[in-house]
Amino acid sequence: MSQAEALIDNPAGARSSGSARLDAAAKAAGAARYAGDVVLEGMAHAAVWRSPLPHALIRGARLEAARAAPGVLGVFRAEDLDAGLFGRRVRDLPVLASGKVRFVGEPVVAVVAERREQAEAAVALVEVDLDERPAVLDARRALGSAEVLVHDAPWRYEGAVVAESDGPNLQSRVRHGREEATQAALAAAEFVVDRMYRTVAGHPGYLEPQACVAQIEEDGTVQLWASDKSPYRVRQQLADTFGVDPRSVVLNPILIGGDFGGKGSPTIVPLCVALARAVGRPVRIALRYSEDLVAASPRHPATMRVRLASDGDGRLVALRLDAVIDGGAYAALKPVPTVGLHGMELVGSSYRIPNLYLDARVAYTNSVPKGHVRAPGSPQVTFAFESALDELAAKVEVDPIEIRRRNLLTTGEANPHGARFVELRGREVLEAALAAFERRSGPPGWRTGWGIGVYDRETAAGKTSIRLRSTPGGGVRAEIPVPETGTGSHTVVREGLARLLGIDRALVEVAQVSTGALPYDVGVGASRVTAGMSTVLERAAQLWSMRQGDEVVAEIDGGGDERVTSFCVQIAQVAVDPESGEVRVLELLSALDCAEVLHPAAHRMQIDGGAVMGFGFACLEDLRIEDGQVWAANLGEFRLASSRDAPPLKTVLVTGSRGLGALDVKSVGELTNVPVAAAIANALAAATGVRLRELPITAERVHGALARRGEP
């Protein structure tokens, strides 16, 4: 047990009684440890010089002043570190820029010093000679012209999904469906809506800035404590790129202060390892929040053209989505095989659409590399689709509720992407939302209205493992590979195991263990942890009942043949001040279907927190990337919803769904942040006739739209 483990011991509440969340006592007492709290003997601190230009050649650097600064142990450029290219799928990301810089904020020089302030002071003394080049800042322009190339030969990168024959600045392209049939159906349809919708980049908004501590042991073993929610995957990336055995890289258990998709990317971990090796001492990198905003994995902005068509009764006949998505300067932060946005590729999944075609291109641009953020692609495309559906309803002169009733899938049908689920409860969830809905009044003189958004998301399990050990007094200890990012996963495991074994939850301990102690886990994300852990617990419980010794290890790869999906219907009520354009959300109602809920408080907070985050996406958040630069570079400018900003919430649970496995569970983490923007945009249109097709929805935009109509 290394000296650091004692600092990251399982919190005091590990064996707490009752149903209280496992880590609650420690968190409330300030005893919970995160990567930024890890202190190792001899630990040094790193800080980074970042490019002020979006595209430039690195001609040279003058580092003497930095090297001579107090406390400095080393100043490093790319060529000084023995590190290759990183990426979750496409390996195009250097730990420090080499040869050229491709976005404002890209790390170029790293300084290691005894104290953090010393490292930062030395960074201010670094001088880098940059030869500025024209930058390509617009995704559409990047795809349309080879005049400025972010990467000269992106097809050469390991994991690349593009070919030399593909157009310029392409990170990925996903096309599926039937193009000809869809075009024909659009042409023949009685009613068609053809509209462009746009969304902007937003930071995941976790309140713990990224942090990593790396310590290299005598035998070369790398010990890491990192705010990274996919420890086995980052281990593999480090092993691949540094050319070492994965077992020589250990990710130690640590709490994570919020993830939302932003803490799986290799933005600082590889650099931290390289620096620790270079200086021969443990090194901590802890980003300042402004660095996180400027240089770490925000949501992809998208411009989406939706062509949606129906017959005279409002029954959908065709959907075509053409999306141009800004992936930023590197593709490295996207983990899925298509290097696209999964949610984008599932557009229209809740509905019966006989002809569907989508073409989603992700472009390289000279701006911050974009990553996965809670339900990647879904809030963007759901805003577009659900808005288009309301616009279509208006054309057909059918009520927006009725058009959804006519088109929502029911159990037994395949969805338009060919997936078959055990049940489809969209209609029920819609009716439940409507039944619970009560009009609220707005301030005098304001116009009110309400609108709807619909979304469904499949529950996945993924590949994972677990160890069970007996403890004195007839108890069981579950050792799991999953970091607790805040979702309550560890408490879910305790509950699930107690139920499966038929024992009191007070007899169950749960602890995350280091990567060396278990075979694998695919990482937190895609809302898979509850289902993944439940499925592997089921297997483990079976093995436990047949065990010979004191422990068992179980592994699974996926959740089985049956597929389940959950529907979320949101109704937003807004009041609009016609003179200023101010939009106030009077209530945001979320109705969703669920199966067994293992940890009701966490389930509730995923719903509430998701709804508030969706509200932020709809109305508040914009990193304001202009001239390739993030202008909202602190939390005073990039506004996260406070308790006063958050709209009043109402939740309707439609229970009795079928979940996965013996524990009968479904995911909930990436549902309620998705349809919010469409619900608010639709409500705004109902209240004022103003249709905003660009996010965020701001008073100024509403005011402008009303003024163009000659109002008030």
Add this chain to the structure above:
Amino acid sequence: MPATVPEACQALTGDGALALGGGTAMGLLLRNGLVEPERLVWLGRIAALGGIAVGTDGSLRIGAATTLAELARHPEVLRRCASLARAASGAANPRIRAVATLGGHLGHADPRQDLPPVLLALGASAEVTGVGGTRLVEIADLLVGFMETSLAPDELITSVVVPERVGRRDVYLRYTPNSHDDYPTVGVAVDVSVAPDGRVMGARLALGGVAPTAVLVEGVADALVGRAASAADLEAVAEAARSSATPVDDQRGSAAYKQAMSGLWAVRAVRAALGGADER
């Protein structure tokens, strides 16, 4: 850490000194290396800078070391110039308000702040003391430019004086259409004096967040004094407000939007003051 005002003035003389009230605004600049003073002069422990007192002439003298939180709650402030308490209670967040001082707030001279337009509308003055003595400066003459005051290097604000106001109705409206805790898109402060028979005897209106400094709008008294506050009169107020606004584009709105909102919210503030109804 000076214990008296004269000691503070001495410490501030010459180059390289930085005066601190609560240190919230300066803390940011210090941490980011945007200011690099040779010495910090802490004004927080000077007893003479504390306290809120009513003078024999009915004026309210507020010590510069008064925190925004204290200002928001003080019974004399609430009684005599409630808009000042309101502005103080809406600024930033509870932690900033607990520490930020009136003197530091004014010394910072950030045009997005809530208190300056209120002080302009109330006709307040600042007592400023340097090695050479004390002078009374009207707020408009104190806040001379973007993040710039007319203070000499050795001077500090020792108090703010709000004159006696009888029959005055003061309102502060803070328009924050996006996030409630952000700086306002526009802040409007109004002070009207109304005779018992309802006639408007005087009116002052100031805007925050739409110019390099908080700005007192000209022409408001002309539009309202001795008049019936008709639609045309209010439109004149709106036009005067829009003309005084020279905003810039930022997170809180484009220049054009802020300008339009200056007019709208000026009228709303006047209506609130005249109607006697409580502001939003």
Add this chain to the structure above:
Amino acid sequence: MRARFTLNGAPVETDVAPASMLLDLVRERGLTGTKEGCAVGICGVCTVLVDDRPVSSCLYLCGFLDGADVWTVEGLVEREPELADAFVECEGMQCGICTPGQVVAAAALRLRSPGAGAAEVREELAGNLCRCTGYETIVEAVMRYLERS
């Protein structure tokens, strides 16, 4: 400069760089419950009590410390176990990074306005951001604490 102050009820005497921040001082003394978040005084995860007032320790200059009475989450929870109990019982947290700041803000609120209702609690806590919970459980935890104390 030399600063003499109390920290979680115990006297401390130490040299401080006047322009350094209280956040770094407490964390270097092992009190890592107080976190660094936005570093611009907005998010509230760095909240500590100074002379019974809630303060952004990321912007609180150590030059002000002489004679101050400072409490961090660790000390407050030891002094008032019901403060932590309320957050545990109401599960007013998820990832926990904002929790120490919420706890300290709750303690400050009780000192200033022990009879606060839900609306005032929501207003007072508006300066403590949370990205995870949606705020409802936090408000409930603070109400529970106010009721109990």
